[in-house]
Amino acid sequence: MFKARKYKALEKRLGYRFKNEALLARALTHASLRGSKKVLEDNERLEFLGDRVLGLAIVERLEETCPAATEGELARHLNRLVRGETCAAVxxxxxxxxxxxxxxxxxxxGGRxxxxxxxDAVEAVLGAIFLDAGYNKARDVVHRLWEAEEASFGHAAADPKSALQEWAQAQGLALPSYVEVERTGPDHAPSFTxxxxxxxxxxxxxxxTSKRAAEQAAASAMLEREGVTEKRPVG
Known part of the structure; x- marks a missing residue:
């Protein structure tokens, strides 16, 4: 008698059918079940693997779609596409x-x-696909699922503070900190440095003319100095 596939609907959304459905089940098993008699393995190792698969697939995609981008721009796009918020949206x-x-x-x-x-589960699913069918299949799934994210990021430039933070993270640097060093002018028209x-x-x-504006200007200055963005012309 034919046994219905437990994850048929999810496989349809992924655009990929697993040969070994147990891999997908493992990818969907959260660490909160660790130690349960019914669970032998959770998805943490698959998540570790899928994180690397995702990064490589996105880098390959950026190399193809952004031939004129600088290293700094590529790093910024990569960070935005592989960060947790983006994976959660997928x-x-x-x-x-x-x-x-x-x-x-x-x-x-509310864990769901x-x-x-x-x-984490998205990355684990990508790791499961990699083990089930190899890198090329996993890459194809990434490119399909991230298509909308790539398009939205291509048209929405990050503000300077966000861009600087993303660049710093991509370079393995500490997060930026902001210090007010001077305030001049009257209370109704202050100027911040x-x-x-x-x-x-x-x-x-x-x-x-505000603390936020001064912070954005400082971030923009550092991005320009480091060659991440081009200096804006005056006038």
């Missing part, structure tokens, strides 16, 4: 939460909607 688009296997306490606390759990600092890099300064 997981939500797949309806992955409904397929997750969680402990009762984790499920009861948690961004970190969804992001702010310094942005990243360990291992010379600080950069910016000015603005």
């Amino acid at each position: 997981g939500r688009s797949l309806g992955l939460g409904e397929f997750l296997m969680l402990s009762e306490s984790e499920a009861g606390s 909607l948690k961004a970190t759990i969804l992001a 702010t310094e942005v600092r990243i360990k291992g890099k010379a600080p950069a300064r910016g000015q603005g």
Whole structure:
């Protein structure tokens, strides 16, 4: 008698059918079930593998679609496409939460909607596809599922503070910190000078009529100095 595939709907959304369905089941098994008599393995090792598969697939895609991009621009795009928020968005688009296997306490606390759990599960699924069929199949799934994310990032430039943080993370640097070094002018028309600092890099300064504007200007100055963005013409 034919046995219906447990994850048929999810496989359809992924655009991939597993030869070994047990791999997909493992990818959907959260660590909260670790130690359960019914669970031998959770998805953490698959998540570790899938993270590397995703990074390589996105780098390959960026190399193809952004031939004129600088190293800094490529690093910024890569960071935005592989970060947890993006993976979680892909997981939500797949309806992955409904397929997750969680402990009762984790499920009861809204675990099926948690961004970190969804992001980890997406990476684990990619790792499972890699083991089931190899890199090329996993890459094809990444390119298909990330198509909308690539398009949205291509048209929406990050603000300077966000771009600087993404660049620093991609370079393995400490996160930027901002220090107000001067405030001048009357209360109704103040002028702020702010310094942005990243360990291992010379600080950069910016000015603005608000603290936020000064911080954005400082971030922009550092991005320009480091060659991540081009200097804006004056006038």
